[in-house]
Amino acid sequence: MKCHVYAAALALVAIAPLVAQVPQGWKQRVDRSTSASDPDAAGAIKFVTLGSGFHATNPQAAVYWNPANTASGVYTLKGTFTQMVKSGHTNYYGLVFGGSALEGAEQKYLYFVVAAQPDGTWLIKYRDGAQTPLVTQKTPNGAVKPLDADGKATNTLEVRVGADKVDFVVNGVVVHTEPKVNGEIHFGAGLAAKTDGIYGIRINHLLEVQIDGFGVTK
Numbered sequence: 001m002k003c004h005v006y007a008a009a010l011a012l013v014a015i016a017p018l019v020a021q022v023p024q025g026w027k028q029r030v031d032r033s034t035s036a037s038d039p040d041a042a043g044a045i046k047f048v049t050l051g052s053g054f055h056a057t058n059p060q061a062a063v064y065w066n067p068a069n070t071a072s073g074v075y076t077l078k079g080t081f082t083q084m085v086k087s088g089h090t091n092y093y094g095l096v097f098g099g100s101a102l103e104g105a106e107q108k109y110l111y112f113v114v115a116a117q118p119d120g121t122w123l124i125k126y127r128d129g130a131q132t133p134l135v136t137q138k139t140p141n142g143a144v145k146p147l148d149a150d151g152k153a154t155n156t157l158e159v160r161v162g163a164d165k166v167d168f169v170v171n172g173v174v175v176h177t178e179p180k181v182n183g184e185i186h187f188g189a190g191l192a193a194k195t196d197g198i199y200g201i202r203i204n205h206l207l208e209v210q211i212d213g214f215g216v217t218k
Contacts, residue, residue, distance in 0.1 A: 031061040053212035065200030072196035077159045079214035086151035091204035099198035116153035120144030143173035
């Protein structure tokens with residue numbers, strides 16, 4: 001009988017690391033829809049550790065970050081995103097970088113995101129307080145993997161911040177490049193944004209996404 005109890009205890013210990021938990025030190029900011037034609041879903045956002053990464057269930061859009069996670073100078077931010085179920089329409093997910101004051105009214109960050117449906121597009125936007133100017137148009141690219149027959153897709157995103165340029169990369173393919181001058185990306189039309197700062201994750205509403213291999217290398 002004792003052997004059976006001991007075996008059961010070992011099984012519970014083996015399973016415990018796989019149980020989803022809220023990642024320590026991480027924060028989230030909900031970005032609720034104000035569009036009557038594109039409403040949020042009911043329910044609460046869930047952002048947890050799962051396996052070796054994170055799992056986000058987003059009835060509403062949100063940004064996730066740990067204030068301790070900052071990057072400056074020359075670095076590469078990378079993450080692999082697996083959309084777990086088909087969304088009701090096109091929704092984006094991906095990387096946040098160059099962030100500051102993320103909890104306040106003066107929040108600032110850049111985000112590089114992809115949408116696996118319907119045919120695979122990417123875009124770059126800039127958050128400046130309540131404004132979100134579009135840096136690039138929604139651009140289709142064959143490097144973005146679309147949803148498969150099961151409604152899933154896995155895409156690895158990178159932001160390679162160099163000394164004088166920033167490359168935006170999907171599954172190893174550079175899909176866009178912008179110049180970097182004095183620590184800022186210069187997008188044209190007078191828009192410039194810092195690349196130094198907090199990095200994190202953005203997931204749009206109506207999405208469930210697994211995130212693996214997330215982090216920065218120098």
